[in-house]
Amino acid sequence: MKTKKRIVPVISAGSLADVAFLLLIFFLVATTIQTDTGLNVLLPAWSENERFEPIENRNVLSVLINSENELMIEGERAQLSDLQTRTEQLILKEAKSPRLAIISLQNDHGTSYETYLAVYNEIKAGYNHIWEDESLRRFGQHYDDLDKKSQADVRKNYPLVISEVEPSRIAINQ
Amino acid sequence: MSKFKKKGKKGAPAITTASLPDIVFMLLFFFMVVTKMRDSEIMVKIQVPNASELQKLEKKSLVTHIYIGSPVEKYIPQMGTAPRIQLNDQFAEATQIPLFIANEKTKVVRAKDRDKMTCAMRVDKGVKMGIVTDVKTELRKIDFRKVSYLATDLGE
Numbered sequence: 001m002k003t004k005k006r007i008v009p010v011i012s013a014g015s016l017a018d019v020a021f022l023l024l025i026f027f028l029v030a031t032t033i034q035t036d037t038g039l040n041v042l043l044p045a046w047s048e049n050e051r052f053e054p055i056e057n058r059n060v061l062s063v064l065i066n067s068e069n070e071l072m073i074e075g076e077r078a079q080l081s082d083l084q085t086r087t088e089q090l091i092l093k094e095a096k097s098p099r100l101a102i103i104s105l106q107n108d109h110g111t112s113y114e115t116y117l118a119v120y121n122e123i124k125a126g127y128n129h130i131w132e133d134e135s136l137r138r139f140g141q142h143y144d145d146l147d148k149k150s151q152a153d154v155r156k157n158y159p160l161v162i163s164e165v166e167p168s169r170i171a172i173n174q
Numbered sequence: 175m176s177k178f179k180k181k182g183k184k185g186a187p188a189i190t191t192a193s194l195p196d197i198v199f200m201l202l203f204f205f206m207v208v209t210k211m212r213d214s215e216i217m218v219k220i221q222v223p224n225a226s227e228l229q230k231l232e233k234k235s236l237v238t239h240i241y242i243g244s245p246v247e248k249y250i251p252q253m254g255t256a257p258r259i260q261l262n263d264q265f266a267e268a269t270q271i272p273l274f275i276a277n278e279k280t281k282v283v284r285a286k287d288r289d290k291m292t293c294a295m296r297v298d299k300g301v302k303m304g305i306v307t308d309v310k311t312e313l314r315k316i317d318f319r320k321v322s323y324l325a326t327d328l329g330e
Contacts, residue, residue, distance in 0.1 A: 008186040024200045036237075037228040038294060038322035046314035109304035113297050114223040116306075117323055124227040164310075 039120060044164055059100045061090040065119060067110030080118060087126030091158060098130075098158045106165040120162075127160045134158065218243035218260050223299040225325035236291045237322075238278040240271070242305060243298035257301045259309065268308035272316045292320045 063083070064072040071078050073086055087103065095101035103123055107116050128143070135143040135154045143154065220243040231237055241260040245253040249265075258265045261274045275293070282288050293313060297306060313321065 010187045011189055021200070024204055027204055036231045036294060036322075036324055037327065038231060038324040039225055039227060040229050040292070040320070040322045043310060043314050043319040043321055045319065046311075046317065107303050107307075109302065109307070111303040112299070113301045113303060113306055114299035116303055117223045117225055117299075117325060120323070121225040121227050121325075128227055 039117065039124060041120070044162075059090075059095045060102050060104050061086060061094075062104045063106070063119065063123075065105075065107045065111045065115055067108040069112055069115040071115075071119065080122060083119065083122035084126045084129070087123050088130060091126070091130055101158075102161045102163055104163045104165060123162060124160070127158065130158050131155060215263060216241060216260070217246055217249055217263075217265065218258060218298070219246050220296050220298045221300075222296060222324050222326055224328045225323075226328050228325060228327055229322075231292065231294060231322055231324075233290070236282065236287060237294050238275065238291065239294050239296060240309060241296045242301055242309065244300075257298065257305055259305065268305070268312050271309060271312040275313070275316060275318050290320075291318070292322055293318060294322050294324055296324045 062074055066072070071080055071083070073083065078086070090103070091098045091101045105119070105123070107119075131151075131154050132143045134157065135141060135146055135150070138154065139146060139150060143151065146154070218241050220241060242257055243260075244255050244257050245265070253265055259268060259271075260266065261270060266274070279288050279291065282291060295306070295309070310321070313319065
């Protein structure tokens with residue numbers, strides 16, 4: 001049997017570099033270099049003997065999480081989804097002034113970190129919402145778009161104060 | 175008489191490989207840019223929780239990491255399965271944190287920047303708060319109060 005001689009066509013490799021370049025640029029644009037993200041928190045200052053300054057009750061929102069990861073707000077069982085609204089209510093309505101508002105957060109040794117962070121996240125969400133509204137009202141801009149100084153200015157009127165009570169083995173009475 | 179001489183036999187032309195180094199270089203650069211250098215081996219299993227109110231960690235050089243989670247399989251025979259703290263390359267107790275932070279502080283050259291240092295807590299979501307509180311207490315005692323609880327976005 002006679003085999004036909006195949007002619008191998010010339011593959012031009014000249015444009016390969018261009019293709020590679022395009023790919024490179026595409027990936028450069030498309031990939032976001034992964035950066036760590038987290039909830040930024042300023043821990044309360046340490047004092048050897050915990051002093052309890054009498055704080056007016058209306059200015060405080062007490063939040064408790066027990067070892068079963070159940071939530072209690074102001075002495076009542078509550079859902080995690082309520083916490084953001086309760087936080088905003090405290091700051092805008094219940095407290096004498098938003099500057100005096102304090103969130104008292106207490107957790108148990110057995111509380112899971114996931115729940116704790118979810119609670120913290122909700123409180124932060126409440127404040128972020130208020131800061132956003134305030135910056136839109138005062139500067140007509142989103143809070144994230146403001147410069148550092150204006151952001152601090154907005155925060156000054158609505159300071160985020162979370163007081164973390166030493167955890168104990170508390171139990172929520174039903 | 176023709177100016178262009180017709181070539182006789184056409185053999186299989188060689189594929190030029192001249193651009194191959196370029197391509198390889200490009201890949202190299204790409205990976206160089208994208209890869210994140212990990213300076214210490216993580217010896218604990220960590221799956222960070224989800225959250226929505228996240229902020230980016232700025233100034234990588236001013237961030238110190240504390241890992242908390244159950245040891246990975248390799249270390250279970252020595253360490254057990256209870257959640258542990260990892261500082262740098264080794265397991266540690268909460269009481270070692272002041273020394274660790276002091277060490278980290280000396281790595282920051284400019285004294286002015288030392289106040290801006292942040293401690294990134296990479297904690298597994300299943301960990302109980304007891305061990306986290308111990309770490310927090312140690313940090314508060316040495317007045318190192320800027321902390322970031324690492325988490326991923328809910329949307330992703």
